[in-house]
Amino acid sequence: MAGEKYVLATMENPFQIQLRNMLNPNGFVFLGNCGDPISLLRLIRSYQPDFIVVDTSLNLRELRIVIETLNDEMLCACIIIGEYKNMEIENIVEGSNVASFVLKPVSLDILLNTLEMALLNYKRVSELSRKLKEMTENFETRKLVEMAKAILIKRDGLSECEAYGKIRARSMDSRMPMKEIAEAIITLDEMKKGR
Numbered sequence: 001m002a003g004e005k006y007v008l009a010t011m012e013n014p015f016q017i018q019l020r021n022m023l024n025p026n027g028f029v030f031l032g033n034c035g036d037p038i039s040l041l042r043l044i045r046s047y048q049p050d051f052i053v054v055d056t057s058l059n060l061r062e063l064r065i066v067i068e069t070l071n072d073e074m075l076c077a078c079i080i081i082g083e084y085k086n087m088e089i090e091n092i093v094e095g096s097n098v099a100s101f102v103l104k105p106v107s108l109d110i111l112l113n114t115l116e117m118a119l120l121n122y123k124r125v126s127e128l129s130r131k132l133k134e135m136t137e138n139f140e141t142r143k144l145v146e147m148a149k150a151i152l153i154k155r156d157g158l159s160e161c162e163a164y165g166k167i168r169a170r171s172m173d174s175r176m177p178m179k180e181i182a183e184a185i186i187t188l189d190e191m192k193k194g195r
Contacts, residue, residue: 003027003028003029004027004028004029004049004050004051004119005028005029005030005031005047005048005049005050006023006028006029006049006050006051006052006053007031007032007033007034007040007043007044007047007049007052007053008020008030008032008033008034008052008053008054008055009033009035009036009040009052009053009054009055009058010033010035010054010055010057010058011055011057011058012055012057015055016033018106019053019081019106022106022108022111023053023111026112031043031049032047035058036058036062037058037059037062037063037065037066038062038066040052040058040066041066041069044066044070045075048075049076050077050119051076051077051078051079051115051118051119052070052076052077052078052079053078053079053081054078054079054080055081055082056080056081056082056083056089060088060089060092063080064088064092067080067092067096067098067099068096070096070098070099071095071096071097071099074097074098074122074125074126075098076098076122077098077099077100077115077118077119077121077122078096078098078099078100078118079100079101079102079111079114079115079118080092080093080099080100080101080102081101081103081104081106082101082104083104084103089101097121097122097125098122098125099118100114100115100117100118100121101114102114141177141178141179141182144179144182144183145167145178145179145182147182147186148163148181148182148183148185148186149163149164149167150163151185151189152166152185155189167181
């Protein structure tokens, strides 16, 4: 684990320097710092860091929105650092796939271990999200192809294999995905029924 890029979000310059002095010698690459959650989101979208380190001295309501965005879009892992873990911070971390918490004063070993686990979990969740999205798209394609096959069977008197072959052949001939061919068959059928 080295070479991962990070962004800091803290209003305290000495704390920023302390964190950079802990992370940079361990192979992490500092990209930037900001003092408010809105700027943090802009930095994340611009620099695409592997993780962010956030101080709880920032506005927690705005920070919650940023972490929800990180979670929804799976942008990067997040380490929240604070003097104590209040209920609001606990709720943020508990409801997130990307956030972890470290208490102040920050110990190098605890920070590095938490960071390693946060990055590992982030990668796992990202991969699972990608696979789920892929499976959902495949399911939608299959569902549309099945509907289009049923239309061709009924309309043209084809067997199931022939209907599938016809959709596949149109897809290959037109260099369009089978999903689009199936959608076109379904739309055309619905338009004919609407007359």
